[in-house]
Amino acid sequence: MPLSTNVTRPFSGSRLLLKFQRLHISSGVSSFTRGFAFHQGSRLPPGFSLSSRGSVFHRGVAISPRSFVFRTFSSSGFDFRSLHEVVSPNDYTKYYIPKPGEVLDFLNRHYQFPRKTNNDKVLKIKCPKCRPKKSNFFSIEINVNDGTYRCNECMTKGTWKDYMQLITKTSTFQVINSTQMGIGCPSYLSSPEEIEQYSNELQNYPKVIEKFENNHGITLTTLLAYKVGIATYCNIKSNSSIEISRQDAKELCITFPRMAPCFDDQDQDNILRYKVARIKAYSVEDYEFITFDPPSVHSGLFGYHLVPLECETIILTGNEYDAMTVYQETQIPATCLPNNGYQLPIEILPLLERFSKIYIWLNDDVQGQDAAEKFAQKLGIDRCLIVNTRCNNFDGPINASQALTMGKNLNEILSLAKPLQHEQILNFDNLKEAVYREVINPGQVRGISSKDLxxxxxxxxxxxxxxxxxxxxxxxxxxxxxxxxxxxxxxxxxxxxxxxxxxxxxxxxxxxxxxxxxxxxxxxxxxxxxxxxxxxxxxxxxxxxxxxxxxxxxxxxxxxxxxxxxxxxxxxxxxxxxxxxxxxxxxxxxxxxxxxxxxxxxxxxxxxxxxxxxxxxxxxxxxxxxxxxxxxxxxxxxxxxxxxxxxxxxxxxxxxxxxxxxxxxxxxxxxxxxxxxxxxxxxxxxxxxxxxxxxxxxxxxxxxxxxxxxxxxxxxxxxxxxxxxxxx
Ligand SMILES: Nc1ncnc2c1ncn2[C@@H]1O[C@H](COP(=O)(O)OP(=O)(O)OP(=O)(O)O)[C@@H](O)[C@H]1O
Structure with missing residues (x-):
């Protein structure tokens, strides 16, 4: 089937000719082997979606049913980002729902003073596209609850995030990190070949395996499934003595790979594969010492390769230990937050787009539950369920790892997971758990301590x-x-x-x-x-x-x-x-x-x-x-x-x-x-x-x-x- 079209880039106002081509990877160099041309008017094949920056996804993963990986190119030239970077940082999940009041607050702040309609949920506003021509025409109808909008004049329509970007043109580019300022190293510290070998090393360290079994109840089979490995990283301790040559300050580390989907064109079977996109390494001696390789690229998810393509459910935990424990005990694919701490970078969101149900299983304390609510909002509250490990038993386990060592049934805990409340008005029953969490964690309510002062x-x-x-x-x-x-x-x-x-x-x-x-x-x-x-x-x-x-x-x-x-x-x-x-x-x-x-x-x-x-x-x-x-x-x-x-x-x-x-x-x-x-x-x-x-x-x-x-x-x-x- 000739696949060729002129696809409109949503809401960018410009038309972009996209040609989808099969990605060929050979010796680390990308080239295109076979091209498809889309004719104007035809649609994307079933199951495909197009991100606002032109990347093609199939059910959230950048692949076709035949496991082809697609790339886009425009008249400005080829876009040769590696697979895990195909995920656009501008992509908001389609499940996102604004918080109560967010829509109205935004409209007022941007002087888009809305007019009422007969329907309480719908307001009329000016269309930024029609406005220059018809200055007083309130042609957009916007839903104050979910922010979706449609212009009755130019037929523009979209989600709340689309509307916000239309008005503000706000993008990630207004916020940068140190790597974008040229500080540090944007690429891998070890070669990709070395990284792929780390998981084979684990079996040479029986003491490490024993520690996982005895202290956390995690079996060798689970460790192997998650491709946990052993490697040496230099100078990961923040207080490594300056006198020692940096190359000598080596630290034996346990490695937890973040996996991303990839396609190898050399492979005649056209099967989707997974490759290590990033490594998180803990020092064997002291889990406080952690490094990432590459340091600042946020890509891939721990255990993502264990999720079957047709699977619609995933469990998101706070760390690798919890993810492995949960997977081992429930057999439901489980991953963990990609960084060290409560962050869910947007680069990761498209990898979670394919799931219709996401269990968020973080620590059952003030910070963990605050983060769980924040992530549910970010991922779309309608598909998220929050797990409370304590299950109202206030001296119960704080997380999945502890639950296993205390002999709890993790399937039971999971079955009691609850969705986040939509309503703003809560009764004391809703608040009771949160209040109790604050009572038993006074340190967390007080806030983070300053170590320097x-x-x-x-x-x-x-x-x-x-x-x-x-x-x-x-x-x-x-x-x-x-x-x-x-x-x-x-x-x-x-x-x-x-x-x-x-x-x-x-x-x-x-x-x-x-x-x-x-x-x-x-x-x-x-x-x-x-x-x-x-x-x-x-x-x-x-x-x-x-x-x-x-x-x-x-x-x-x-x-x-x-x-x-x-x-x-x-x-x-x-x-x-x-x-x-x-x-x-x-x-x-x-x-x-x-x-x-x-x-x-x-x-x-x-x-x-x-x-x-x-x-x-x-x-x-x-x-x-x-x-x-x-x-x-x-x-x-x-x-x-x-x-x-x-x-x-x-x-x-x-x-x-x-x-x-x-x-x-x-x-x-x-x-x-x-x-x-x-x-x-x-x-x-x-x-x-x-x-x-x-x-x-x-x-x-x-x-x-x-x-x-x-x-x-x-x-x-x-x-x-x-x-x-x-x-x-
Ligand atoms: N406690 C201090 N004693 C002496 N020098 C200092 C001290 N703190 C900062 N400096 C030096 O003073 C200079 C000005 O510091 P800084 O820019 O932080 O001041 P500021 O109050 O933010 O200035 P401004 O009022 O212009 O915003 C810097 O060169 C800094 O290294």
Missing amino acids: PALTQILKGHRPGELTIFTGPTGSGKTTILSQLSLDYCKSGVSTLWGSFEIPNIRLAKKMLTQFAGEDLSKNPGEFMNWAQKFQQLPMYFLKFFGSTEVSTVIDAMNHAIYAFDVQHIIIDNLQFMISEQGKFTDRWELQDRTISAFRRFATDKNVHITMVVHPKKDSRELLDMSSIFGSAKISQEADNVIILQKIESEDGDERYLHIKKNRFDGTLGAIPIEFIPNSLKIRHLRKKKFQEVNHLFADKQIFEKYSSNTKNWRSCKPFTRTIPVS
């Missing part, structure tokens, strides 16, 4: 989602430096972070962060650069491409996208004044600032992310800053959950700085932390005892650290001066 955790009790922190201080006092360090600190604990640096270019910020990450000035030791860059690029750290004055709505769209695409939990805006400069010429500057703060405040609450916003003080003076020095009206201090001021005390012998926590809505504890700067690593730390004694008179004059100074015997265990005020 424990005193900050002592006062603020941790870094929590849903809060707005205002950070201020005199010009050039080190605000960006501290936030870079703190964000890195939380990011290392798995907090996916988005930086909006409107004042300094991303590359300079990333350089500062890399120096802090390495803990040394890499320009004095350039040989170390690549090692640190490779580790750095494995962190979930993203950057907004915007610089200087940027419309708040555009920033919010990009933040929304980053939350969907990269599961961002912490957003840093540096700084408010630069972001809104040159805007609102005819409106009051303070009013614009207030409106912006309100928008970010609402965003933090709605999306359950922590936003840290740098705000310049009203004027630079040598006096210590206070809440009233921040700027504008009292709005900012009302809206913020935390206010931190970087204070600078100038003296003839130099200056001293301390972090002043002026507001803490969580439990009201306020306090001050004297800090010192280490120029070599560009990091700050608590002021050391000896130094504190030397400069104590400066603080004593200001009556900041009375309690602190009276107890300097044992500096490390000494508490910073804090006081608690009642929370309003």
